[in-house]
Amino acid sequence: MRTDSAQQILQAAIQAGYLDEERPLAAFVDTNGVAKTISSLHQSFPDHFIHAFAAKANAMSSALRLVKAQGMGCEVASPGELEQALRAGFEPEEIVYDEPAKTRKVLEKVLGLSIGLNIDNFQEFERVRGLVGMTGSRSRIGFRINPQVGTGKISAMSTATATSKFGFALEDPGNRAAIIEAYRANPWLTSLHTHVGSQGCSLELMTSGIRKVVDLAEAINSAVGHQQVQVIDIGGGLPVNFDSEEVRPTFSEYASALQKAVPELFSGEYIGKTEFGRSIFAKNGFIASRIEYTKVSGGRRIATSHAGAQIATRTVFMPDHWKIRLSVFDSSGEPKTRGEEVQDVAGPLCFAGDIIATGRRLPLIEPGDYVVLNDTGAYYFSNPFYYNALCAPAVYGAEVNNHDSVSFSLWRPQQTVDDMLAVIG
Numbered sequence: 001m002r003t004d005s006a007q008q009i010l011q012a013a014i015q016a017g018y019l020d021e022e023r024p025l026a027a028f029v030d031t032n033g034v035a036k037t038i039s040s041l042h043q044s045f046p047d048h049f050i051h052a053f054a055a056k057a058n059a060m061s062s063a064l065r066l067v068k069a070q071g072m073g074c075e076v077a078s079p080g081e082l083e084q085a086l087r088a089g090f091e092p093e094e095i096v097y098d099e100p101a102k103t104r105k106v107l108e109k110v111l112g113l114s115i116g117l118n119i120d121n122f123q124e125f126e127r128v129r130g131l132v133g134m135t136g137s138r139s140r141i142g143f144r145i146n147p148q149v150g151t152g153k154i155s156a157m158s159t160a161t162a163t164s165k166f167g168f169a170l171e172d173p174g175n176r177a178a179i180i181e182a183y184r185a186n187p188w189l190t191s192l193h194t195h196v197g198s199q200g201c202s203l204e205l206m207t208s209g210i211r212k213v214v215d216l217a218e219a220i221n222s223a224v225g226h227q228q229v230q231v232i233d234i235g236g237g238l239p240v241n242f243d244s245e246e247v248r249p250t251f252s253e254y255a256s257a258l259q260k261a262v263p264e265l266f267s268g269e270y271i272g273k274t275e276f277g278r279s280i281f282a283k284n285g286f287i288a289s290r291i292e293y294t295k296v297s298g299g300r301r302i303a304t305s306h307a308g309a310q311i312a313t314r315t316v317f318m319p320d321h322w323k324i325r326l327s328v329f330d331s332s333g334e335p336k337t338r339g340e341e342v343q344d345v346a347g348p349l350c351f352a353g354d355i356i357a358t359g360r361r362l363p364l365i366e367p368g369d370y371v372v373l374n375d376t377g378a379y380y381f382s383n384p385f386y387y388n389a390l391c392a393p394a395v396y397g398a399e400v401n402n403h404d405s406v407s408f409s410l411w412r413p414q415q416t417v418d419d420m421l422a423v424i425g
């Protein structure tokens with residue numbers, strides 16, 4: 001999000017009393033920003049592409065209803081995400097199910113409701129084969145293919161390595177022939193799916209994986225003598241740049257790279273499908289935390305905030321890969337710009353590594369200021385965890401009207417201690 005939009009939302013939130021001494025941590029989603037992002041996605045790809053939102057990026061019901069209203073479907077990967085998508089009003093045919101460890105029960109539900117299904121491996125395929133006839137399912141079904149094109153910058157987020165836990169390993173000995181035969185013998189297999197990685201993968205790596213999957217589709221279709229594979233699902237994974245306000249790369253840059261590498265996807269020969277998550281929400285959301293204390297220890301300046309690993313989990317545990325921009329505002333939400341010092345910003349949790357920024361040059365932070373954790377609209381506040389039994393913060397949808405007023409909707413209230421203790425058990 002641009003700093004001026006974050007500032008506008010932050011100031012309005014402080015004025016409305018959504019952030020103060022009693023409520024020192026809250027998260028915000030710029031709803032118009034999400035709508036604009038989705039509109040740029042639709043404009044960048046031809047009409048025969050269907051875009052499903054990856055619910056894991058933000059599975060809150062308001063988030064799912066927002067993306068649905070903007071014309072997206074939904075990619076889900078657990079029984080909980082599936083239930084949330086159904087409750088948000090997605091039609092079964094708008095949903096695609098991707099979990100790697102699907103139980104028989106969940107497969108029965110997915111097939112029974114005719115929800116799209118991406119099969120991970122041959123053991124799952126055997127289960128699905130048994131169920132397809134029994135349920136009379138109209139699900140669009142296919143395999144998730146691991147094209148084994150290698151790793152991106154973050155190995156933990158790279159899903160198309162030679163040994164990845166996801167999908168059917170295309171290049172292992174005998175596998176290409178086995179998958180072509182599986183499609184030949186089972187005409188209800190009509191789609192192919194791949195997802196090369198989530199953050200840290202170059203457009204080149206992503207498109208090279210998709211190229212291999214389209215080649216496989218062509219091989220299957222020529223082996224069966226007609227176009228049995230009709231849908232190519234290219235997954236999500238468009239990386240988000242966390243180092244500036246700029247959106248880089250854009251959906252249209254990705255579409256251009258795809259068009260060069262895989263023109264078949266743009267000819268109308270196949271229905272194209274995408275599953276973007278991070279690129280829809282990350283830059284349209286932020287977390288704001290009040291600074292409780294500041295101190296100097298052994299020459300190190302430390303500002304203690306309320307945002308730590310409970311909400312910025314990846315940033316704390318893998319700081320080199322998930323560095324986020326911080327902005328500093330005073331207690332009324334005015335940006336601080338002067339008096340830069342090298343500082344660390346710590347979270348509230350009881351371990352020394354609970355740090356969200358180390359050695360950062362920032363305007364001198366003082367108690368009562370707010371730090372904004374930029375670009376955290378995806379995979380941050382929607383997935384809190386409960387180390388130290390901290391309550392999950394409130395999340396607000398913020399609609400910026402004509403650049404001068406902001407209307408808020410409560411997406412999730414701040415968790416009460418009782419509710420949090422009930423979750424912990």
Ligand SMILES: Cc1ncc(COP(=O)(O)O)c(C=O)c1O
Pocket residue numbers: 054056057075098195197198199235236237238275276277278279
């Ligand atoms: C199968 C699948 N599709 C889509 C996504 C969404 O990826 P991203 O949020 O990077 O777009 C993921 C993320 O892990 C995934 O595993």
